[in-house]
Amino acid sequence: MDFLIDAEMGRRLAAAREWGQAEVRPVGREADRLGRPIPTNHPYFEKVLARGDARTRWRPGSRSAGSAPPRSGRSRSTVMALLLAEELAYWDRGVGVANPGPGLPEGNVIGAGTEEQKERFLGPFLEPDRPRWACFAMTEPGAGSDAAAIRTRARRDGDGWVLDGAKCFIGNASRADWLLVQATVDPNRGRAGQRAFFVEQGTPGLGGFKIEKKSGLKAYESTSFSLTECRVPAENLLGGERPRSDRPEGFKTAMRTFNAGRPVIAANSVGIGRAVLDEALAFARGHGLLGRDRVRDRLEHMKRRLRAARLMCLKAGWLAQQDNIVEASLSKAMAAQVGQEAATFGMELIGTVGARGDHLIEKLYRDVKAMDIVEGTGQIQRMIVARKLVGLPRG
Amino acid sequence: MAFDFERSEELSLLVRTARELAEQQLAPAQRDSERARGVADDLRRGFDSVGLSRLELPESLGGAGLGALARVLVNEELGAGDPGAALALDPAGVALYAVEELAGEGALGELIAPLLDEPGARALLALAPDGLDLGTERIEARLPWVAAARCDLLVLLDRRRAVVVREGLELEPVPGSGLRAAGASSLSVADAPVLARYEDEAGASRALARARLHTASLLLGVLRKASEYARAYAQERVAFGKPIAHHQALAFMLTDMHAAVELARLLVHEAAWWIDQRRDDAAACAACASAFVEVVEASRFIGPAGVQVLGGHGFMQDHPVEKHNREARALSLLLGGVDAAREDAGRVLAEEAAPVALSTAQGEGEWTS
Numbered sequence: 166m167d168f169l170i171d172a173e174m175g176r177r178l179a180a181a182r183e184w185g186q187a188e189v190r191p192v193g194r195e196a197d198r199l200g201r202p203i204p205t206n207h208p209y210f211e212k213v214l215a216r217g218d219a220r221t222r223w224r225p226g227s228r229s230a231g232s233a234p235p236r237s238g239r240s241r242s243t244v245m246a247l248l249l250a251e252e253l254a255y256w257d258r259g260v261g262v263a264n265p266g267p268g269l270p271e272g273n274v275i276g277a278g279t280e281e282q283k284e285r286f287l288g289p290f291l292e293p294d295r296p297r298w299a300c301f302a303m304t305e306p307g308a309g310s311d312a313a314a315i316r317t318r319a320r321r322d323g324d325g326w327v328l329d330g331a332k333c334f335i336g337n338a339s340r341a342d343w344l345l346v347q348a349t350v351d352p353n354r355g356r357a358g359q360r361a362f363f364v365e366q367g368t369p370g371l372g373g374f375k376i377e378k379k380s381g382l383k384a385y386e387s388t389s390f391s392l393t394e395c396r397v398p399a400e401n402l403l404g405g406e407r408p409r410s411d412r413p414e415g416f417k418t419a420m421r422t423f424n425a426g427r428p429v430i431a432a433n434s435v436g437i438g439r440a441v442l443d444e445a446l447a448f449a450r451g452h453g454l455l456g457r458d459r460v461r462d463r464l465e466h467m468k469r470r471l472r473a474a475r476l477m478c479l480k481a482g483w484l485a486q487q488d489n490i491v492e493a494s495l496s497k498a499m500a501a502q503v504g505q506e507a508a509t510f511g512m513e514l515i516g517t518v519g520a521r522g523d524h525l526i527e528k529l530y531r532d533v534k535a536m537d538i539v540e541g542t543g544q545i546q547r548m549i550v551a552r553k554l555v556g557l558p559r560g
Numbered sequence: 561m562a563f564d565f566e567r568s569e570e571l572s573l574l575v576r577t578a579r580e581l582a583e584q585q586l587a588p589a590q591r592d593s594e595r596a597r598g599v600a601d602d603l604r605r606g607f608d609s610v611g612l613s614r615l616e617l618p619e620s621l622g623g624a625g626l627g628a629l630a631r632v633l634v635n636e637e638l639g640a641g642d643p644g645a646a647l648a649l650d651p652a653g654v655a656l657y658a659v660e661e662l663a664g665e666g667a668l669g670e671l672i673a674p675l676l677d678e679p680g681a682r683a684l685l686a687l688a689p690d691g692l693d694l695g696t697e698r699i700e701a702r703l704p705w706v707a708a709a710r711c712d713l714l715v716l717l718d719r720r721r722a723v724v725v726r727e728g729l730e731l732e733p734v735p736g737s738g739l740r741a742a743g744a745s746s747l748s749v750a751d752a753p754v755l756a757r758y759e760d761e762a763g764a765s766r767a768l769a770r771a772r773l774h775t776a777s778l779l780l781g782v783l784r785k786a787s788e789y790a791r792a793y794a795q796e797r798v799a800f801g802k803p804i805a806h807h808q809a810l811a812f813m814l815t816d817m818h819a820a821v822e823l824a825r826l827l828v829h830e831a832a833w834w835i836d837q838r839r840d841d842a843a844a845c846a847a848c849a850s851a852f853v854e855v856v857e858a859s860r861f862i863g864p865a866g867v868q869v870l871g872g873h874g875f876m877q878d879h880p881v882e883k884h885n886r887e888a889r890a891l892s893l894l895l896g897g898v899d900a901a902r903e904d905a906g907r908v909l910a911e912e913a914a915p916v917a918l919s920t921a922q923g924e925g926e927w928t929s
């Protein structure tokens with residue numbers, strides 16, 4: 166066993182910290198104060214671009230990049246990625262999602278896309294000339310957790326597909342170059358009948374974008390939109406007409422995005438919780454409260470629980486190559502809860518200062534709630550664990 | 561009177577009136593009031609016309625002269641409608657308690673009653689911040705946040721006394737996290753002359769206890785609403801082939817939310833009864849402090865859970881649950897928050913005569929089969 170964060174990891178974290186403090190935190194608080202997403206032409210995005218953070222990890226020619234990387238080293242790099250995700254969320258989780266780049270759908274495209282699709286849709290993210298976004302649209306007004314119940318239909322029509330339906334809460338949708346839209350091609354086959362389609366921005370029939378007003382995480386847009394007789398060419402079907410047999414089917418591919426994302430959301434929650442803890446500590450010290458048992462008990466509780474949640478999250482990452490379903494789901498369920506606890510205690514600790522509405526802890530209180538909802542709610546995570554643990558039947 | 565949970569006719573009628581007002585006027589306007597950081601005139605007229613702003617004012621001063629039980633029943637309804645509006649619409653607020661308990665009816669008539677005729681007026685009560693000496697001629701203080709956009713009269717309260725200040729009050733708007741319908745400001749008291757000072761330790765405890773009860777009952781209303789809203793939603797919303805309420809994980813969560821509200825309500829009602837009894841101040845004050853702690857602890861769970869039951873929809877401002885979550889936090893920070901209340905309840909407990917240790921009791925009965 167070794168819990169050491171070595172010098173190399175430490176260096177990368179320090180760089181992330183510096184960037185977070187100088188750029189991420191300020192722009193996140195600005196968006197929160199103004200109550201709207203960071204506009205696409207904000208200078209912050211240019212800086213992200215210049216830093217090389219808006220790029221895809223896909224490389225042309227490397228057929229399986231990302232889907233089956235070399236076995237050794239992978240787990241460690243996942244741990245590093247989680248530590249960085251935690252650090253970024255420490256400075257602002259909403260800004261992390263607002264960052265340009267191929268974002269949520271990248272993993273699916275790398276894993277299930279044809280070579281042509283990777284070239285066409287990820288290519289522009291190799292050396293992006295401007296901030297570019299992509300998004301993954303699964304959730305619908307009528308179906309979230311029960312992703313198999315989505316209603317958006319894709320019909321074959323001549324040499325293309327026609328999509329009809331509505332999606333909601335989709336991160337970065339109105340600014341995305343393309344939207345990877347999950348749809349049902351065969352309603353009789355349930356989840357097995359689902360596929361994903363690239364819908365390029367500006368395609369006729371794609372519209373009705375409405376940016377939702379959220380409780381927190383205001384830095385990025387969560388957007389509803391509709392697809393009305395929206396026609397896309399056959400080449401836009403993820404994985405092509407006849408997916409290779411070794412490629413997972415549509416629904417499984419989509420769920421993989423979420424599976425891999427769970428420890429990341431856990432890391433985000435820990436990052437938010439840590440930010441609360443540090444702010445609360447600074448406040449308590451500044452106001453001479455550290456001698457009070459009630460204050461100290463809260464701080465001790467926050468710190469201990471955050472440590473535990475973080476270790477669970479890192480363990481899930483370390484196990485990335487193996488069956489880590491239990492750890493991944495547990496880490497997300499627990500970290501979201503621990504982050505919420507920290508924010509609640511933080512608010513109590515700073516008292517009426519928190520009610521002013523301009524203290525960081527108050528913002529974090531509003532932000533953290535979403536961590537128990539996105540990419541599989543806390544209840545869904547517990548169901549997944551319970552299936553493994555006690556054979557909880559599906560449905 | 562024997563042990564009885566039944567409400568009187570009069571109280572039932574009062575609750576119905578408050579509920580109608582809350583459901584038909586406060587709740588529908590809650591997002592507008594929040595945005596406007598104040599309530600519209602028609603809401604104010606509705607509130608005044610049913611006499612809710614004079615509920616606890618003595619009859620001799622033209623009030624209804626009702627007690628704490630009436631207050632908590634009404635507050636639960638108003639809190640369920642819009643707790644920010646409830647604060648905005650009541651010019652006397654909890655400052656009434658300090659003036660009444662420490663200074664009596666004469667001062668009430670002089671300081672508080674006139675505000676009730678002034679639309680939008682607000683008297684505020686705050687615990688004296690740590691280190692502030694209320695014994696001095698002039699007061700200097702800063703309150704980081706008050707749920708108000710205006711302050712006509714400020715009562716500062718500590719363990720022994722209350723001082724009233726009317727001049728030298730400066731409000732500066734702050735964004736506000738919850739209760740924005742009542743306004744949100746920081747308040748600085750700059751070299752303010754003391755208008756009146758009242759010394760009375762028992763009065764100060766009772767004033768604080770009643771203020772806590774007032775706040776706890778508004779918060780109770782918020783929690784009830786969050787719980788009811790989530791329950792109704794969960795019975796409509798379908799996932800995995802059935803209403804989400806019928807998935808056991810959610811059924812239990814909704815049950816726990818409901819239970820937390822029910823239990824907290826009982827403590828609130830009992831505390832109000834103690835206040836109205838005027839028999840045992842220590843018991844009444846401890847009961848109010850405990851009720852406050854219970855409601856705040858319930859809010860730690862119900863605030864986020866209300867959002868959770870609605871999933872992503874709960875995180876959006878189209879539904880009120882994210883607002884309930886914010887209002888609940890803000891209310892629970894008032895009057896020194898949960899720590900101060902826990903401290904007071906604990907102090908009374910420590911001062912009580914130690915009970916007989918039941919572990920040593922032998923029992924005298926004979927067992928027969």
Ligand SMILES: Cc1cc2nc3c(=O)[nH]c(=O)nc-3n(C[C@H](O)[C@H](O)[C@H](O)COP(=O)(O)OP(=O)(O)OC[C@H]3O[C@@H](n4cnc5c(N)ncnc54)[C@H](O)[C@@H]3O)c2cc1C
Pocket residue numbers: 269300301302303304306307308309310311333334335336337382387535538539540541542543544545548797799800804807808809810868869870871872873875
């Ligand atoms: C800030 C934010 C960003 C988002 N970004 C995206 C995005 O980019 N792309 C995208 O596709 N989606 C996105 N979403 C949507 C998100 O994935 C869904 O909100 C989430 O999956 C929950 O679905 P729902 O909102 O429909 O809630 P529902 O599925 O209706 O769930 C409501 C409640 O029921 C519970 N529940 C459901 N089924 C069960 C069960 N079987 N047992 C017990 N409890 C159950 C849930 O846990 C929840 O508490 C985002 C949401 C938010 C809040």
